[in-house]
Amino acid sequence: MTDAIVRELRAVLGPDQVLASPADRVTYSYDATYLSHLPDVVVFPASTEQVRHVLAVARAHRVPVFPRGSGTGLSGGSVPLGGIALVMTRMNRILEIDRDNMLARVQAGVITAHLQETVRAQGLFYPPDPGSARISTIGGNVAENAGGPRSFHYGTTGRYVLGLEVVLADGTVLKTGGMTTKNVTGYDLTSLFVGSEGTLGIVTEVTLRLLPPPPPARGTLVASFADLTALGRAIGALAAHPARPTSLEMVDRHCLAVVEAHRPPEIPPGVAGALLCEVLDWPEALAGRLRALEEVCRGVGAVAVSGLADAGAQRRIWAMREALSPAVARIKPTKISEDATVPIAAIPA
């Protein structure tokens, strides 16, 4: 049966865009979890029409289809269970940056960082910044409703999705949403596809809301704690304060141990963990806001707090944070990346 499917898919997509060798199937058998299943065949459509053809072949042969972008997800959403692995990375064109309406229309396979940079060059801002932004695709971000540290302030990917083009299992090409901020007419089908992990249809195009650039001054608060309960209380207090940071990251003593050589002087040795807060604001307001957040952290028992406005010191801090993940991966026996979400009040315990 697989031979027939491969033949039919090749007739439509071209021979190079349909792979069935064991090596190719293994390549598209996993994502960033430890889940893995071989697909029977791997296809690379170049257009919405080709996606429709793939679904038509799948329908005719009653074979499941598993859409994916770069496979950086942490939930198994792009892991196939046999069938067709449908890889969207060839559909990687930014179709339109509409400055007047502050939106971008892109194919699902566009790399997130590529969109971020293109938009920035035009004086606008695409806030979602998942950890995998340099590799992940917008379509994957939509399918997983990707977050990232900035989602603390800016929300997850879904908040920026104004509309979608989706190919349904029966071949229907559905267009959802609109191009206005207050787009409240009719059922919100867009949100139904966001986070659905490819199970409801294949997202081929995405219309994204853009924002003006954030205020230009950047500050970083580094707060260290002797115990994790106090650190947890600080997260709740920072989240509820009017000066709430733009993003918030936590590192514990085990993480600090593996990057000891890069530990910045703002984090004293031997602490249980530290919070790194990014604050974006106007130059006039930055120092006052960092001071307010310092007080919040001291109020819940931080053993050391530094508000940094100096660019060099901030670079050191965030370089340490970025070095963490590869450094942890280097120690044995393995690294498990979780993408946990808990209610604020459950953090201190």
Add this chain to the structure above:
Amino acid sequence: MTDAIVRELRAVLGPDQVLASPADRVTYSYDATYLSHLPDVVVFPASTEQVRHVLAVARAHRVPVFPRGSGTGLSGGSVPLGGIALVMTRMNRILEIDRDNMLARVQAGVITAHLQETVRAQGLFYPPDPGSARISTIGGNVAENAGGPRSFHYGTTGRYVLGLEVVLADGTVLKTGGMTTKNVTGYDLTSLFVGSEGTLGIVTEVTLRLLPPPPPARGTLVASFADLTALGRAIGALAAHPARPTSLEMVDRHCLAVVEAHRPPEIPPGVAGALLCEVLDWPEALAGRLRALEEVCRGVGAVAVSGLADAGAQRRIWAMREALSPAVARIKPTKISEDATVPIAAIPA
């Protein structure tokens, strides 16, 4: 048939909570549009269980049900077409303000302003502020995905809905969503009910995300224009600027004419219209931000621009804006309130 329905409904809800006189039916026959249709009967359930009973009676008699709050909507979402007008205003309890998790759990009939004030008293902030906030219910805000001037910055009601309790037509009580900011597991059924105007089920309880209070300093920018095209261009330029205001209102020459006695000195006589922008920020940053927005407006040809930080001057401006709607209603022959949404680039033309 109506007699039997009224009898069954009274048996469950009590005789005072089921109204069928002509006057009562007229009272619940309209919303803030000019649409109007008489319901056959009006019911006031006091609990989710009573809502289920109403739906059971409706099901047994194959009679349609039209849920409503205070009826301030501008889309006809709560106008009945015969059948049962189900009025949610008795389910008006704030069930929980969870400060640690920054959320509120409320019954659908809670008045929006009541929630705003209760939350503010606890040092938190519920951003949605539809024009009808002093009358409208949270359930109605959810059903219509209500906006208001602050939605320019804070988004519409839906952004704050974390979860819902909904009674479906078959009597099922569905609980959607969760209590975390990044709540991305499973299909987003919550968003499907938001904006569905009561057509998919009866929302009985709403869990809302709260924010920290906004920065404490308030400024207002008043920019006047000799023609509406320039005013429209200013809206686009303000929306795309990093100093983007928190809310934005426009008044044209016809509106200004009816409140001429209250026209503030910042708006010169004879202009085509004016923009009122609210800016919330830290005291240190306010003046600079107002200046930046002033420059934006001058750059597109404003004939007068004032950045106001003085509380008295701001009160005058916003009092004028609030006087507009009743003042317009007083002139003949009638007033039509539209709730239009257009793409930014379509505004200047």
